[in-house]
Amino acid sequence: MSSFSQTDTTKVKISNPIAKLVVKDLIIGDGCIEELKLTQTKIIKLEEREAQKDTIIKLLNEKDENSKLIIHTQGLQISQYEKLSDDLHKELKSQRRGKLFWKITTYVGIFTTSYLLIK
Numbered sequence: 001m002s003s004f005s006q007t008d009t010t011k012v013k014i015s016n017p018i019a020k021l022v023v024k025d026l027i028i029g030d031g032c033i034e035e036l037k038l039t040q041t042k043i044i045k046l047e048e049r050e051a052q053k054d055t056i057i058k059l060l061n062e063k064d065e066n067s068k069l070i071i072h073t074q075g076l077q078i079s080q081y082e083k084l085s086d087d088l089h090k091e092l093k094s095q096r097r098g099k100l101f102w103k104i105t106t107y108v109g110i111f112t113t114s115y116l117l118i119k
Helices: 016-116
Strands: none
Touching: none
């Protein structure tokens, strides 16, 4: 069997077994080209997925940092509230002592005045 080249205008005669091998190689070549295209598409999709993962990781890290900042701020607020509460308790005790002092002083004054007036 003879075969003709598609791109050449001159006739080329090749034997049947060689023609079968040429066809087989062409089919394999076409398959390799198609596989290369699919592999390249897959690589592009994997790169897009990695970029999305990186974006998600970045957002989660930012969220984690914000949460840490909030927790730190809350800790500072709690310590300020505790200090304020302690200060208020001290002030309350001081005022109670002051009132008690004036009550005792008043009663001693009344008692002393009464004693001196009666005497």
